Amino acid sequence: MLTLGTASAPPGRMDTGRLEVGEARDGSPVRLPVAVINGAADGKTLYVQAVSDGDELNGLGVVNRVVPRIDPSELSGAVLVVGIVNHYAFQIAEHRNPIDDTKMNRAYPGDAEGTATERIAHATYEAATRADLILDLHQGSTSRMIDEVRVRCGPRHRIHGDCLRLAKVFGCGYVLDQKGPDGQLARVAPNDGIPTIDPELGGCIGWDEESIRKGVEGVFNVLGHYGFLDREPEINEQTRARGFEQYGSPAGGLVRFKQELGGRVDAGDPLFEVTDVFGKRKARVTADSDGIFWRSRRLPQVAAGEYVCSIGTNVDQY
Known part of the structure; x- marks a missing residue:
């Protein structure tokens, strides 16, 4: 049985549920939407999260389209998904968590007894570090931006090559290969030996269908290349900026x-x-x-x- 929050699935099944990450100002529990897809065969685990920033919705569009398309009976390994990370910011369509005026993707690995943002970061980091690969889906906020993937561990990191390979497999066409700020998931998780990338799926207000399409294709590229599904994607040359x-x-x-x-x-x-x-x-x-x-x-x-x-x-x- 594979469990994340209240979602629990035996091999060959999937389930959705909620992951509790704290309490709101009225004392009600704050629970993030999660999904568990447990493959019929053994294999690696992929962790996917979206909406670390509350106004970056293209990643949620990817999750919305990817999860129904993964057949657990054809999957080797497992996929863990947190559909909306920054609960508070998402509710009011703002970038930062309004409770503590903090950017979520500067708070990893988090703190179980810290601020509202640190508690969410801690809970999602615990879920993420159960995986062999991590996709942290973002976009260029509401700016205009090309579709790209960010490798944030830095070129001297011991698993930089693995992260760069994951970015190439995802395949947006452009890669920013530059060490990121402290507290970014894609910078912190490689320290635990987990290849992690930060796909930045365009930039828009609301959803951009073309960027979402590229994100969906990227997730399935990863699922195919790393043996989750019986398909081998075409891996193309990428344009990298350092x-x-x-x-x-x-x-x-x-x-x-x-x-x-x-x-x-x-x-x-x-x-x-x-x-x-x-x-x-x-x-x-x-x-x-x-x-x-x-x-x-x-x-x-x-x-x-x-x-x-x-x-x-x-x-x-x-």
């Missing part, structure tokens, strides 16, 4: 982008202009390095110093 440059606005006004997402950029190429309300140019920003136009803000209005766009740099193919 640096990431962010650009802010030198002036307040309205942004006009000069590049398209995913486009190649040379040092000195214009990235964006800022105009006043009546179209008069106030500033022009160019690229400091060669790279790929990776991410940009969605709204045109910008204050002086506010984030505008990012370039993936130090690019190669692998």
Whole structure:
């Protein structure tokens, strides 16, 4: 019998339930939606989670479509799923947990007696570290962003190659291979020897069906390549960036982008202009390095110093 929270399934079956992670302000229990898919044959365990950030819903779209398509009678091993991690932020469609104003993906491995966020991180980390592989599904918040996968353990980590392989198998086409901030699941879990990636499935408000489709395909690529299902996906060359440059606005006004997402950029190429309300140019920003136009803000209005766009740099193919 395989159990996660109240979900429990014998071999060849699946079940859904709830994982208790704390109590709300009225004293009611906070329970995350979970699924257990226990394969008919022995094998590895895959852990999948989504909505670590409350406004990043494409990962939930992936879970919503993947779980019904996995037949446990044809599965070797098991899949553990937490469908919504950041309960509090999800309820109000905000990025951070409003209870303690904390970003969930900076709190791992968590603390069973800590803040609301740390308690959720602790409970989900305990579930995640039961697995052999971890997929932490994200998106570029509500910004515009290419579909990519992040390897966050750092190039000197002892299982960096395993994480990079997992990213290549997932197969979004782009990989950001750069050590992440403290407390990210994809940085912390490799310390326990578990290959972990952070697919960033585009960026949108609500759901983006194309990014969700790529995420679903990525999960099934992993299930096939690592022996959960009897299918071998085609593994294609990926475009990797090992640096990431962010650009802010030198002036307040309205942004006009000069590049398209995913486009190649040379040092000195214009990235964006800022105009006043009546179209008069106030500033022009160019690229400091060669790279790929990776991410940009969605709204045109910008204050002086506010984030505008990012370039993936130090690019190669692998």
